[in-house]
Amino acid sequence: MKMKIYQDDSRMMAGMTMKDAARPEENHMGLHSCKRTEDVLENRRALADKLGAPLDTFVFGRQTHSANFRRVSKEDAGSGADGARDAFPNTDALYTTxxxxxxxxxxxxxxxxxxxxxxxxxxxxxHSGWQGTVKEITPKLFDRLAEEGFDPRNFRVQIGAALSQEKFEVDRDVFDRFQALGYADDFIRFNEETGKWHIDNQKTVERQLIRAGVPAERISADRTCTFESPDGFSYREDKKAGRHLSFIQMKN
Incomplete structure (x- = not known):
């Protein structure tokens, strides 16, 4: 199974699955958009085996490009793991202690x-698509973490592979929403030939993290473009594209 491991030590494991022609549906991990549910479950079980963590310890939100997040407890383990309907509704971020x-x-x-x-x-x-970014899901969650006593200066953050600025081409409506943030202008480029704007969503999220108090040197970004890379699933390229699964676990 192809995957990127961003962090692996005695306490943490974090990574992201990638497209893999040797796997069912090329290692597609999304139950809401697959051809066969069993293919995705087979891929998820294979990932669980790789991580040494039972599938019933996985937790998913039913993502809607919202700014909603949820604190997860052990009683929530398995939510959405083998059925999209069991995922937390209208939830695009999860955290746990x-x-x-x-x-x-x-x-x-x-x-x-x-x-x-x-x-x-x-x-x-x-999960920060462009809508989650302009709704500021990341700073809102880090504000909550600070309210709960977690100092943002003590976090490490990995931004995973995503659509590049070159391939994230938008019309004025999306440009206006990024510009309205007041801090994304450095990551917006206008193409006079096409009349479109190109926006770096990863860099905008990184700026949000820094503004939330996370030190820049504690943030890493995987600049792999999911459109251009043969290992990437891209909805912009193919509306029937599979899904990557990014995961993090605090080990027992």
Whole structure:
């Protein structure tokens, strides 16, 4: 199974599955958009085996490009793992302070954000498509974490593979929403030939993290473009594209 491992030590495991021609449906991980449910479940079980974590410890949200997040407990383990209807409704970010739970997010161009604070024992995942970014799901979640006593200076963050600025071409309506943020102008480029704007969603999310108090040197970004890479699923390229699964687990 193809995957990127972003973090693996005695306490944390974080990574992202990639397209793999040797797997059913090329390693598609999304139950809501697959051809056969059993293919995705087979892929998820294979990932669970690789991680040494039972599938019933995985947790998913039913992603709707919202700014909604949820704190997860051990009682929530298995939510959405073998059926999309069981995922947390209208939820695009998850966090927990409990070990043994595998928090998951699904993307195909959107920005996956994986974060962990080893000192205080908290981890999380965020699904930040362009709508989640302009709704500021990432800073809103980090504001909540700060309210709960977790200092943003103690977090490490991995931004996963996503659509590049070159391929994220938008019309004025989307441009206006990014510009309205007041801090994304450095990541917007206008193409006079096409009359379109190109926006770097990853860099905008990174700016949000820094503004939330996460030190820049504690943020890493995988600049693999999900459109251009042969290992990427891209909804912009193919509306029937599969989904990557980004995961993080605080080990027992």
């Amino acid at each position: 409990e070990p043994g739970i595998v928090l998951c997010t699904l993307t195909a161009d959107c920005v996956p954000v994986l974060f962990w604070n080893e000192r205080d024992g908290v981890i999380g995942v965020i």
